Amino acid sequence: MYDFLYLALLGGLGVALxxxxxxxxxxxxxxxxFGDTLAHGALLGIALGMWLTWSSTLAVxxxxxxxxxxxxxxxxxxxxxxxxxxxxxxxxxxxxxxxALTLIPGARTDMEALLFGDILTVTVAEVAVVWxxxxxxxxxxxxxxxxxxxxxxxxxLARVEGVAVDRVKPMLKLLLAxxxxxxxxxxxxxxxxxxxxxxxxxxxxxxKTPEQMAVLASVIAxxxxxxxxxxxxxxxxxxxxxxxxxxxxxxxxxxxxxxxxV
Amino acid sequence: xxxxxxxNGVGKSFASRAVLQAVDLNVVPGRIVxxxxxxxxxxxxxxxxxxxxxxxxxxxxxxxxDLRVGYMPQKLHIDPTLPLQVDRFLRFASxxxxxxxxxxxxxxxxxxxxxxxxxLSGGEMQRMLLARALLRKPNLLVLDEPVQGVDVTGQxxxxxxxxxxxxxxxxxxxxxxxxLHLVMAATDEVVCLNQHVCCHGTPQQVSVDPEFxxxxxxxxxxxxxxxxxxxxxHSEVLNxxxxxxxxxxxxxxxxxDV
Numbered sequence: 001m002y003d004f005l006y007l008a009l010l011g012g013l014g015v016a017l018x019x020x021x022x023x024x025x026x027x028x029x030x031x032x033x034f035g036d037t038l039a040h041g042a043l044l045g046i047a048l049g050m051w052l053t054w055s056s057t058l059a060v061x062x063x064x065x066x067x068x069x070x071x072x073x074x075x076x077x078x079x080x081x082x083x084x085x086x087x088x089x090x091x092x093x094x095x096x097x098x099x100a101l102t103l104i105p106g107a108r109t110d111m112e113a114l115l116f117g118d119i120l121t122v123t124v125a126e127v128a129v130v131w132x133x134x135x136x137x138x139x140x141x142x143x144x145x146x147x148x149x150x151x152x153x154x155x156x157l158a159r160v161e162g163v164a165v166d167r168v169k170p171m172l173k174l175l176l177a178x179x180x181x182x183x184x185x186x187x188x189x190x191x192x193x194x195x196x197x198x199x200x201x202x203x204x205x206x207x208k209t210p211e212q213m214a215v216l217a218s219v220i221a222x223x224x225x226x227x228x229x230x231x232x233x234x235x236x237x238x239x240x241x242x243x244x245x246x247x248x249x250x251x252x253x254x255x256x257x258x259x260x261x262v
Numbered sequence: 263x264x265x266x267x268x269x270n271g272v273g274k275s276f277a278s279r280a281v282l283q284a285v286d287l288n289v290v291p292g293r294i295v296x297x298x299x300x301x302x303x304x305x306x307x308x309x310x311x312x313x314x315x316x317x318x319x320x321x322x323x324x325x326x327x328d329l330r331v332g333y334m335p336q337k338l339h340i341d342p343t344l345p346l347q348v349d350r351f352l353r354f355a356s357x358x359x360x361x362x363x364x365x366x367x368x369x370x371x372x373x374x375x376x377x378x379x380x381x382l383s384g385g386e387m388q389r390m391l392l393a394r395a396l397l398r399k400p401n402l403l404v405l406d407e408p409v410q411g412v413d414v415t416g417q418x419x420x421x422x423x424x425x426x427x428x429x430x431x432x433x434x435x436x437x438x439x440x441x442l443h444l445v446m447a448a449t450d451e452v453v454c455l456n457q458h459v460c461c462h463g464t465p466q467q468v469s470v471d472p473e474f475x476x477x478x479x480x481x482x483x484x485x486x487x488x489x490x491x492x493x494x495x496h497s498e499v500l501n502x503x504x505x506x507x508x509x510x511x512x513x514x515x516x517x518x519d520v
Binding site for chain 1: 341343344347350394398
């Protein structure tokens with residue numbers, strides 16, 4: 001009877017699981033703005049998908065990967081600071097996406113769904129893609145975890161100790177692009193970064209090791225998705241923002257309790 | 263003795279500005295070579311070339327076939343959002359807990375095994391970095407400003423430890439420094455760098471070299487220290503609860519940062 005609800009829950013959980021370790025890395029490496037840039041690029045991906053009549057998931061993945069690639073290239077130049085480049089790409093692609101969506105003939109777009117997510121209309125195929133992508137990203141993160149962590153701590157030291165920094169660093173950006181692409185349907189373009197960093201930031205208070213933080217962040221993200229869906233069901237509020245509100249409430253609660261103890 | 267690493271006529275430019283010109287450098291087992299020079303002299307660039315992090319534009323670099331480098335970077339900044347304890351930090355170099363504990367014992371901070379890295383003092387941080395370098399079983403230690411952020415008493419203790427490690431491991435040590443007094447007493451050979459090698463030799467030779475005097479002034483007296491007492495690291499930095507406490511009755515009176 002409530003098939004669509006179970007499907008939404010399933011899709012949300014797939015994203016939540018991968019959001020833990022990926023969000024932790026985003027927090028440690030201060031890549032939040034990078035995540036935003038990819039998310040804005042996802043909108044351009046939707047427009048591209050409609051224009052080429054591709055599947056929107058595929059088009060979003062393609063555009064996110066392309067933007068990640070562009071950033072990897074841009075990072076090697078020194079003329080402009082990375083956050084300036086990010087700002088150009090982020091807002092440039094957001095604006096281009098918005099304009100393109102209105103220009104494409106016959107494109108009936110629900111802008112709110114794109115910006116804030118539309119998990120209740122997720123299809124079985126889309127959920128399958130979410131889980132396939134989430135599982136692949138988790139697998140690669142698992143394999144690269146020691147290297148990613150060593151780079152987070154000290155890049156040159158990692159390099160001297162034999163970590164393939166030049167291979168691993170771009171890989172992280174590509175993985176983040178994939179996570180952003182599959183998160184789009186759940187929380188929408190504007191709230192993807194929130195789903196990545198808020199659970200990780202909440203988990204920080206309890207974690208003694210990086211691994212604890214990553215796992216705990218996943219648990220908190222799962223809770224946020226479940227409680228967000230539930231509150232959206234009972235209060236008739238949009239799902240994506242409800243999930244982020246729940247994650248934020250957890251964070252504020254933990255922050256208040258934790259800081260009182262200190 | 264065969265050199266662990268030998269640089270001949272190495273040059274490096276960034277954006278057509280020469281940072282290093284015709285630099286020769288040579289580290290053999292059992293010797294401590296210290297690079298000194300003013301800021302912008304190219305010390306860090308040279309170290310990066312030695313480590314293979316940067317490619318030289320000219321000159322040749324020979325590394326011995328069995329070279330194993332232990333590297334201690336200049337400064338470690340751990341973002342407070344990253345929960346990391348000392349034991350986890352050492353796991354990057356070795357997954358053997360017994361070896362990790364032994365390395366910490368050797369550098370005198372075994373009691374900090376479960377300490378959060380971002381809460382370490384300057385001296386403790388440097389010792390932890392040294393422990394990670396040791397875990398690689400190096401025959402060449404590259405130490406970039408190893409006493410940075412450590413007070414004078416702690417600096418002296420660290421240099422003494424580095425000297426002991428050289429004797430135990432018979433490894434070559436390449437050290438970077440811009441302080442003069444303490445390091446001069448702790449090294450076998452000094453290479454004075456200011457984009458090129460101004461002068462090199464024993465500390466005694468270098469300190470009277472006109473080029474050295476021109477760079478650093480004639481005031482530099484060689485620091486020779488005579489130990490009249492020893493510090494016990496553990497009783498020094500530990501109070502009953504296992505927390506670090508600063509200078510509880512150091513005989514010198516000054517704060518001890520180890």
